[in-house]
Amino acid sequence: MNWIESGSKPLPSAMLWVEGKEFEVEAILFDKDGTLMDFIYTWGKWGERLLAHFSSGLLERSLPPLSLDLLQLWGIRYDRDKQISGYDRNSPLSMGTVEDLLTLLALEGYKAGLSWAEAKVLAEVCRSAADEELERSRTARLLPEVQPFLEQCRQAGLRLGIVTSDETEAAEKHLEWLDIRPYFSVCVGADRVNRGKPYPDMVELACRELGVQRARVAVIGDTEGDMQMARSAGVAAAIALDESQATEREAFPSADAVIAGYHELQLKQVR
Known part of the structure; x- marks a missing residue:
């Protein structure tokens, strides 16, 4: 039996049913982008702004602008009309940290003719500009069925946390924009651990702060x-959300279950 730090009483637990399997849990940890928040709606536009600012910086220095295909290399998918239509769930944009992306961007600047130092500074300046534009527009929206499921978790007494490759301050801000911050007891961004996904560090820290095994x-x-993060941390269940149903199940070999939406999850409090 798991006890909270005070040792006064056991934590509430619930049975989580998915794909005919059941797991008894006391807490659920959520990724943020693509799991709670519409990933492409926010980060597709942010990526386009980031690259546009960087290209402008290169042109000001009489250097060639970035290739229009760069965002596709990072994982953004476009339709025939050149509109953002999706993303690669295993891409740098999806799985990487902001620092990873800035390193990739700085590399493009170095290849274009900047010194490495100049490229790093320009990447950070452009990141700040893209962040400011994102904050002004508050470009964020919940995925379908998120809020009802979070409410079910609250009613079942489960503790909830965030484990995201985003930076913690930005993640907290996005949760506020989406009006779901009160549901979560902890928020662990990549900046709070030594190793990000797919390593177990974020799960381990979140569990310590929640007081759960x-x-x-x-x-x-x-x-x-x-899923690899979850598996390496030894959690009860690793559940992949493929809301678009565009990804083959084989893309999640480490998952216990793959769902198209939160309606496929059922909760029942057991104590």
Whole structure:
């Protein structure tokens, strides 16, 4: 039996049913982007702004602008009309940290003719500009069925946390924009751990702060990196959300279950 730090009483637990399997859990950890928040709606536009600013910086220095295909290399998918239509769930944009993306961007600047130092500074300046534009527009929206499921978790007494490759301050901000911050007791971004996904560090830290054993936790995410993180941490259940149903199940070999929406999850409090 798992006890909270005060030792006064056991934590509430619930049975989580999915794909004919059941798991007894005391907490659920969620990835943020693509799991709670519409990933492409926010980060597709952010990526386009980031690259546009960087290209402008290169042109000001009489250097060639970035290739229009760069976002596709990072994982953004476009339709025939050149509109963003989706993303690769195993791409740098989806799985990487902001620092990973800035390193990739700086590399493009170096290849274009900047020194490495100049490229790093320009990447950070452009990141700040893209962040400011995102904050002004508050470009964020919940995925379908998220809020009702979070309410079910609250009613079942489960503790909830965030484990995201985003930076913690930005993640907290997005949760506020989406009006779901009160549901979560902890928020662990990549900046709070030594190793990000697919390593177990974020899950381990979140569980310590929640006061729960990893074996009594479910993780829900939208990438194989989330599933590998969950598996390496030894959690009770690793559940992949493929809301678009565009990805083959084989893309999540580490998952216990793959769902198209939160309606496929059922909860029942057991104590």
